[in-house]
Each structure stands twice: as C-alpha cells, then as structure tokens.
Amino acid sequence: EYFSETRPITPKQLVVTNLHFFFHDTLTAPNPSAILIAKPTHTRGDNDSSPSPFGSLFALDDPLTVGPDPKSEKIGNARGMYVSSGKHVPTLTMYVDFGFTSGKFNGSSIAVFSRNTITEKEREVAVVGGRGRFRMARGVAQLNTYYVNLTNGDAIVEYNVTLYHY
C-alpha cells in the first residue's frame, strides 16, 4: 500500500523566530533578477502602460541582504514566481520560496503564497510552509517598501517575518 497506519501524535513545542532582511527585485538591464515569463496578448486592465500589466507572469531569483544597500551582506535568495493579479490596480500574487544561505538557517527556506498589495507602503503577506529548520513553519511577513521605481518596476522591500515552527 502507498499509505501507512494513521497514528496519533503529540505536537512538539511550538517556537517563534523573527527574520529581518531586504528583498531586491530588479526588472531592468543589465542584470535583472526578475524576468517576464509570459503575459496575455492584450490585457484589458487599466494599467496597460505599467511594467507589469494584468496577467504578466514573472520568474524571480531575487537576492536577500541584511541591509537596504544591494551591496550589503547577501544572506539568501527568493526564488519562484509572481503574477500581476489586479485588473484595475497594480497588485501581485506571490508564489515564492525564500531560502537562506548563511548563518544558523543556511539551507532552510520558507514558502510565501499570498497577495501582495504593492501600492500600500506597509502591507502583509502570508507564510504557508517551510523546509529544513523551518519545517511546518507558518506565519506572516510585514513588508515595507524601501525603494520603488514606478516606471520600470525595480524595488527594494524590507521584510519583517514572524515564523511559528517546531
């Protein structure tokens, strides 16, 4: 059989960890970290002139650093996709795994699947899972736009994450 017995189990002690880092999303040349996968032939949304009209789907491999300066220490990368998901308002839905490459949580990652209301300077996204030391993690990330270029879409976003895990 592909399944075992289902057995009772007592959950381990729940713990909480906070993470703080900066996310760099660069769409522009010479070194974009987010690139367009595909977009609808003609989007009927209003924001057609925006860098990411309704239905634009991007792949991203965005660096995560300790400070807002892109040259500050790199501690991980955010890999996955986001789609522009508002017909009349610039907003994203994110499907991104944030992986850490230094210190205590090197090799661990958290999964963000959530709308991201980028027109609000401060907003929240949902953390729905994790790997490694962040197995079974759930939580919330408070986002604060540090820098954004509304014409080309480049942005630096501060993340304050509260993670509940085991």
Place this chain on the structure above:
Amino acid sequence: EYFSETRPITPKQLVVTNLHFFFHDTLTAPNPSAILIAKPTHTRGDNDSSPSPFGSLFALDDPLTVGPDPKSEKIGNARGMYVSSGKHVPTLTMYVDFGFTSGKFNGSSIAVFSRNTITEKEREVAVVGGRGRFRMARGVAQLNTYYVNLTNGDAIVEYNVTLYHY
C-alpha cells in the same frame, strides 16, 4: 544578523469562522475577469476543443459577491492564477488569494492552493494560509457550481468556507 533568537511560545486559542459567498469567473468579452496568460503550443490532451485545454494558464481578478447575482453586493475579489491541469479531463489547479473588502474581514485574505475538480457539481478545495485577521488560517472550501457555460467557460460558483485560525 537577519534572525532573532528562537523562543518557545504557547499557541493562542484556535477559532473557527465560516464564510459564504459567490465567485464569478468570466472569460468572455466585453469584461473578462480571467484572461489567458499562456498555453502550450499544441496540447496533446483530449479536451482540445474546451475553452481551457490542458496547460492553459489563466490570471484572474474575479469578483466575490454575497449572492449568485453578479450585481449583488461585492464583498471581495479572488486574485491569482489557475491552470488547466488534467490531460484527459477538465480540471484545474488553483493558486488564488481570496481577499475581502467589506465588513469585519475587510483587508484580510485566504490562500487557496488546490486542485479543483470542476466536473463535479460539489467538490472541495484546500485553504493553506491567510493574511490579516486570517493569519495562519487553514481550512476547506466546499464548492457548488451555481452556473457554468461549458462552451465559453464562464462560471458562478458558491463557496462555503470553514476556516481554522487564531
């Protein structure tokens, strides 16, 4: 460092909330709320003549209302993607954030990442996360097709959601 101490924590009291609304997915002109992002050049699935052959990927910004009438009170929007994920049967896998824009849960949202067996009149999808008052939410949505046009794909679906959160 980008991480804090990891500390034990006692989980808050779990609560349950039920939501009931109607989801309007319109593919047809003049005012589609779901649009094709991309699809495979030639789908080898059987349902090539369907509005969404295997591998068709859609972006959606679908209105949520209190009643089945699209003109009934709007209480939110469903923003994200779904892909036609059955080679020989019309079925979807959903990556959609359902956000609420009125009443007690204005500004909160829930994340649905799940297969959606649309050929069954009644079926269930998984809720894997949430934001705002629905932080850490998990649960299930019972779906009931109120109306569907099998040729053009337009549909109205009743959602009865049971949410466990904190």
